[in-house]
Amino acid sequence: MARLMNHRWRWMLCTAVLGLPCLAHSQAACEEAAPAQTGSAGRPQLAQGIALFEARDLAQAERALQAALFGGLADPMERASAHKYLAYTYCTHKEWARCEAAFDSAFSAHPGFALQAYETTGTPWRDAYSRAQDRWIQRCPSAQRLRTEPAAPTAGGFALNSRVITSITALTPGLAPARSAALAARSETPRTDHNLRLRVSPWANVLINGKPSGVTPPVVLLKLAPGSHTVELRNPGFESYRQVIRITDGQSVTLSHDFDAR
The missing domain is CATH 1.25.40.10 (Tetratricopeptide repeat domain)
Structure with missing residues (x-):
């Protein structure tokens, strides 16, 4: 009780002298x-x-x-x-x-x-x-x-960059790809409706060449323009995963990542 009263007196003194509460009152306020x-x-x-x-x-x-x-x-x-x-x-x-x-x-x-x-x-x-x-x-x-320093303005939201991403397809939950612990980017049988498949667990914000491009799931299939692209997967609970892939005509690439496996 005495310690509590002392704490209250210190708080009142700070308030009276400085005109604001003692901000050093509680390190617990900064804890998660x-x-x-x-x-x-x-x-x-x-x-x-x-x-x-x-x-x-x-x-x-x-x-x-x-x-x-x-x-x-x-x-x-x-x-x-x-x-x-x-x-x-x-x-x-x-x-x-x-x-x-x-x-x-x-x-x-x-x-x-x-x-x-x-x-x-x-x-x-x-x-x-x-x-x-x-x-x-x-x-x-x-x-x-x-607090982060203000960065140069970039496009917000998840608008498509037509020179890079030409389409996005979302799979229904029942068609979502099975969980995989592998980290891989491999060529597959050509498909005309997409050329990049994402297999991500549990989920991630997807950035293509630094541009926000959606969340997976449901975004799992993308069609990119030919050339090299940097794909970044972000999940707030884990270290971001980044990989450079090369898209060529007539080939499809699968990028797999399991955040929990690391």
């Missing part, structure tokens, strides 16, 4: 919030929710993302991603209070959470994210060093 569940049963719903958001099925995306959090996401970056896409959904619906609250939850889940410049350029959630970030830095001053 512990998940309610220890497993990662919510991963499939997280991937589904992201894919549904990209397809602009916002109602179903919200349900899937909420189910992912309820099912359990042990990795703090995956929890932050779920809250991030919930924030995107709410801001798209102009539910500003819920949007900011979701961003607050993303920062609490993972103190290093931050959006890239292209993720805020011309988006409805830019201001909500900025306010939530400012609140987090006030609560956890050490988070200031985690």
Whole structure:
């Protein structure tokens, strides 16, 4: 009790003298919030929710993302991603209070959470994210060093670059490729409807030559222009995977990666 009273007196003194609360009050404020569940049963719903958001099925995306959090996401970056896409959904619906609250939850889940410049350029959630970030830095001053420097503006969203990606095909869940632990890019029998197949587990944001190109699943088949392309797979819970592939006429390439296998 005496220690509690001393803490309160110190807080009151800081407030009276400086006009603001003592921000050194709690290192715990900067720590990752512990998940309610220890497993990662919510991963499939997280991937589904992201894919549904990209397809602009916002109602179903919200349900899937909420189910992912309820099912359990042990990795703090995956929890932050779920809250991030919930924030995107709410801001798209102009539910500003819920949007900011979701961003607050993303920062609490993972103190290093931050959006890239292209993720805020011309988006409805830019201001909500900025306010939530400012609140987090006030609560956890050490988070200031985690803020990223503004990058050169790049195209947001997942619009196709017609000179590189000529088409994207999504497989239905029942046709999704089986999980594979291999890391490979190999030639296959020629197909006319695509020339790049992605086999990714559990899921990933896909970038082609640095341009966001969708989420897998459901994006698993792409048709690229002939030439060399850099394919990057990003999952917030793992190290990014990058590989250069060469597309030639009459050949199809399969790129496989299992994040859990590393």
